[in-house]
Amino acid sequence: MAEQKPSAAVRPRPPVPASATHTGVTHIREHQPDRYTVIGNHLAQHAELSLIAIGLATHILSLPEGAAIDIRSMAARFPESRERIAFALRELEVHGYLRRARERTAAGRVITRTHVYDVPAPSAAVPLAPRAAGPRPRRRPAPVEPVPHPAPVQAVPVEPVVAAAVAAAPELPEASGGERHDTAAALLVDLRRTDDRLTLSGRDVRRLAPAVTAWLDNGATPCAVHRTLTACLPADLRNPAGLLGHRLREMLPPPLPEGSARGPGAARPDPFQTCDTCDRAFRSPEPGRCRDCRPPSALAA
Known part of the structure; x- marks a missing residue:
């Protein structure tokens, strides 16, 4: 008779330790002999x-x-x-x-x-270190840098008016969701990474997201919206939501024309794709590789 191998014993899970408090995390640790990753x-x-x-x-x-x-x-x-x-x-x-x-x-x-x-x-x-330690200290003392900034700084006296206009602006409806709304909300939340004074509450994000969606619907890119909202901020920023709402309404670009001079049936440019090899963005009707990553035979064809 063939010898039967004993079945692998199932190791019982460690009991959950009793704790006097019910707040905070309780770790249930178990020894893992293989298939684990060390994370610092x-x-x-x-x-x-x-x-x-x-x-x-x-x-x-x-x-x-x-x-x-x-x-x-x-x-x-x-x-x-x-x-x-x-x-x-x-x-x-x-x-x-x-x-x-x-x-x-x-x-x-x-x-x-x-x-x-x-x-x-x-x-x-x-990349950031050599600029600060290299020739930058000699160029910064030049009074050329502050020159382009005084003009936009005039937003400081306008800010009380902006705050009042945003407070009395019911034309910003609650967003109904969707991919563009998610992109707009993520853009507003990420503004604090550029300037922590632009930290918005959840209510402000929900109220301003439709205005950002209007920019995206008119053909503006998220980078353009981010640049408009974070450029030349006033030194004394007391109402970030008011300033952002004012810029979103007053600087809204017009929508892109539907058709060119050849009529509404003109072909639109190919959508942006991400290269499978180098992650570069390029225009193409189909996903794949950019021009630099394609083999020479494909380029010749």
């Missing part, structure tokens, strides 16, 4: 990284060597949009956990090499 508290408890960036870094560190971590692959794996994943990758790049470098191979292809660090590397912030 400097990453898990980072004070400046967003929750999406911390989670994305944890996932990337758990992947094997050579795994694809481009924006398209991460968006196909997680429910977050490409914009949120791209922003999280930029966060990790700024804080030294990720470094991307473009290289040209011997065959002429341009590839992107991505290096991920479990301990942040100071090389990611190097």
Whole structure:
């Protein structure tokens, strides 16, 4: 008779410890002999990284060597949009956990090499250091920099009027949701990363999101909206929601024309795609690779 192997014993889970208090977290730890990833508290408890960036870094560190971590692959794996994943990758790049470098191979292809660090590397912030330590101290004393700013600073006396106009502006309805509304809300929330004085409450975000959606519907890009809302802020900013509402209403661009001189049936430009290899944005009717990353045979065809 064949010898029967004993079935693997199921290890019981450790009992939940009784605690005198019912607040705070209680850790139920279990020994994991394999398939685990070591994550430092400097990453898990980072004070400046967003929750999406911390989670994305944890996932990337758990992947094997050579795994694809481009924006398209991460968006196909997680429910977050490409914009949120791209922003999280930029966060990790700024804080030294990720470094991307473009290289040209011997065959002429341009590839992107991505290096991920479990301990942040100071090389990611190097581009900012030489500017501060190099020739910048000699150029800053020149009185040329403050010259373009005095004109927009006149928004300071206008601010009380802006606050009153926003308070009596019922024309901003509650948003009904959708992809554009989510993009508008995320844009308003992220303004505080540029200037912490632009920290908005949830009520202000819901009230201003329809105005940002109107900009997007008229053809403005999120970068253009962000630049308009954060440029030349007054030194004494007391009502950020009022100032943003005033700029969104008074500086709303007109919608793009539907058709060109050839009539409404004219062909529209191809949509933007993200390169599968280097994450560069390019126009194409189909997803794929940009011009620099395509093989020479495809370019000749």
